[in-house]
Amino acid sequence: MFRKTTPLDGFSIALAKIVIRLRWFVVFAAVAAAAFIATGAANLEYSNNYRTFFSADNPELRNFEDFQATYIKSDNFLFVFEPTDGSEIFTNENLAAIGELTEKAWLLPYATRVDSVTNFQYTYADGDELIVEDLVPAPGESSPEELSQQKANALAEPLLRNQLITPDAGVTAINVVLTYPEESLSEVPEAVAAARALRAEILESHPQFKIYISGSSMLNNAFGEAIQKDFSTLIPLMIGVIIVTTITAVRSVSATFATLGVVILSTMVAMGWAGFVGIKLAGPSPSATIVILTLAVADAIHVLMTMRVSMRAGMAKRDAIIESVRVNFLAISITSLTTIVGFMALNFSDAPPFRDFGNISAVGILAAWILSLTFLPAVLAMIPVRVRTVDREKQVSALRGFANFIVAHNRVLLIGSSLATLALIAMIPRIELSDEFRKYFDQSMEFRTDSDAVIEHFGFYATEFSIKSGEAGGVTDPEYLEKLELFANWLRARDDVAHVYSIADIMKRLNKNLNADDPAFYRLPEDRELAAQYLLLFELSLPYGLDLNDRINIDKSATRVTATLDGDVNTKSIRAFLKETDAWFAANAPELQGPATGPQIMFTFIAQRNVESMILGTSIAIVAIAFIMMVALRSIPMGLLSMAPNGLPILAAFGAWAALVGTVGFSVAAVASLALGIVIDDTVHFLTKYMRARREKSLSAPDAIRYAFETVGAALIFNTVILMAGFFVLTFSAFQINAELGLLTTLTIGLALTIDFLLLPGLLLLFARNKDRSNLNSEGEPDAQYAPSVS
């Protein structure tokens, strides 16, 4: 009943027979094993720290950690108050609310400092007395004269203007500094829940505001929230996609049920494994669930489709199952293996969540590979599967017509599609790498909408410079202070800088205060000892939660300058900013130059770091996959030739992206290797059929192409639709990096089929013309077809 068998066929037939005989045991064992591994998922946690995206060796992370070790390691909430009635901040009604939140924010979990216009330590002189007091000593109880004086004081203060108060006094911000023990992942959500409750409480008694909350704690929390949101929206969507595609493909509810079993068990195994090895889900890694569901359903559908076709051809169900396992064993093994290689290559990524993403996906694909050849046949043997007759002849004739068209116009198509591909590839340099953490989240996320509102009024991306004087106590050297002031002024003059915090401003204020508030003394002290003594005085007057160490390092050899960049800057303009900053130092103060740092600076280079680290990973994947192709096709030249239809779609997809979208975040680095592992499947199937026709059936190249189209064309189209649908689901992720990964992969998969159909035949014909047929060996080859030949 089975055709002439190879040893591999013998093995797969034996496997299928055993699985069918022991079907109850196989199903029980598979479910039990998956359920056991899935218990590990109980350990899974969401990371809520943006640092997760950087490896320990990442140069930008190291700079930032050095900086934080020297000054302060902290996170923040930024509460922004915008009166809805258009009133200004300096009214008793408004200040009462600001004062209340300022007081209560001290009680937020992990809060170590609260800064607002009301509690700003305002200093002034009264003769030889230096008075230090809250800028608004009794919020809500000021006289009209006091209110206008407070407003004037706040707007004249460089440390407040544009940082905590807008120049028109229309909007104000309260900054809450938090220091997390970092012992539990529940710390950030706990603090955020308290911050939101505080906002609700203030709005209850002071409804005249809109209050937005941003800051690094909200960013960190958003990473966790995006994952939870994705799980609750994308997974149901994906299950829907699976049900629709499976029912369309196999037209059987019971088979769809069996497919769901395979994909869900594969996902359980992968997520359980992730929990056992202690992976913390972050960014792209939870998307592994969608990827596994997609790739597992593709495996299962291949088995089901072959079985269906065999049954329609008159085989009994049991024989059809065995035939399907025999036919698909090698194909599923090769495609699973190449896909695993593509995902494992993500281990070279600089971003640990991408490594996790690759490994979780690889485990899931491995599970799907095993389950679709064991669990699935066993379930199919247990449940009734009916097949309705479909007019396959119509489908085949459509494909034959298409194949004829391709063969007839192969040169035009080869040249045309090559030119189109080249044109797309030529667009690649126009891709702009873009990682701005505000835009990592879509409009469904509060962090995004609140931050969008905040950047209307204040700067957003704090960029830090540690300016080193080179000697202990050197920060009070007048020459150093003068350069510090020059740098701060240069920064302030820039359009992309919203605010600059420099110790020079404090020096100028103290100099004025200690000279009886004479405005002529609002300048830097000219004597090093005087400046040092001012600093000592300043230190002695600091309120709770503040020390100078967050601005000046411990031996007073360096100070920190913070330039808050506008929220609408992009990665390209930040790079320009950094370049111009370097140029400023080179020209004006080469001895003071140091690296700029800060969260957004880290993200500015994240794509570049990941692309650099993935070059090796992707190269290894390409070589490994080419090798697998050579073995699978038993031909070195064909293996090499296969790399054209494998590699071109990825390059073309980048080009298409450049033309259609333009900017892309750091997921761009991961797409090449994982997409390669996936799109290779189409080429494997097409080329195996083509080679078999040439070798076994001794068909001419054009006929072999027709044969390939007729036998696997439909399966390839179907496969492509499933994969595109699965990755397209990712584009609905609230996290932009996942959405881009999904869309870019969808595009690549679509282009891969287009290139396989339009460009590959022309290439094969060209290759065949230049090659002596006698060079082809005529050994039998493994049959890796999806559906038995109808010819």
Place this chain on the structure above:
Amino acid sequence: MLNMRLPFRSAASALGIFVLASAPAFADDPAARGDTPEAQKGYDVSARSDRTDTGFGDSRVDARMVLTNRAGQQTVREFSFQTLEKEDESVGDKSLVVFDSPRDVEGTALLSHAKILDPDDQWLYLPALKRVKRISSKNKSGAFVGSEFAFEDFTISELNKFTYSYVGEEDVDGMVMDVVERFPRYENSGYTKQKSWVDQEIFQVRKVEFYDRKGALLKTLVLSDYRDYDGVWRAHSLKMVNAQNGKETELVYSEFSFRNGLDGNDFEQGVLTRLR
């Protein structure tokens, strides 16, 4: 000199600011002593610790502070203290701090007259400016010269600035300790609570925990190297570790010198300009 009575009066005494002599008769402040048995026992334990070390008149000591940040970098601040003991518990001590290093601030001097519930009076002399400046600030609980000691920790050491609650006994390092919590009565404190461990042999404070406004542990002070000055004990090593930011400061005293014949005139504003 700054009356280095850290958090507690008892801790302060441990710092070596007071000394023996015939202990004057003290009158308890009923508002500070409270009316529950726990409050009164806490007050009494603190009062005993505090009062055993009084009557020293005045003291002088050199101090060296080593600051360590999260990166492990260190820096040193040196200064000297003079303290004039208060007349009774309704007022505070007078103190004078003169900075020796870093060199840029050498000769800078801070004179403080501690109050019980009101902000302290303070004057600062800046040698480079050659002027004395009075500093008026209610909110001085920030870091003292960049250390983990708050200014508040130095100037709020009066028994009656707090209410108390006795927690119980604890065995620590082979010593039986009384554990007492205390709560600031004055405004603008950085703390909601302090918890101290007082040994039952020489009645000295061995450890203090400081809790911030939201009730979380902020920092821990460990006092050691107690030395006996004719029956009065002084700790010579005080280590403050910040539980939230990972920084620490170690304060080390030289030998104390007591009863140097100082009087109120040595702690008046005018003395600041004549220090050198």
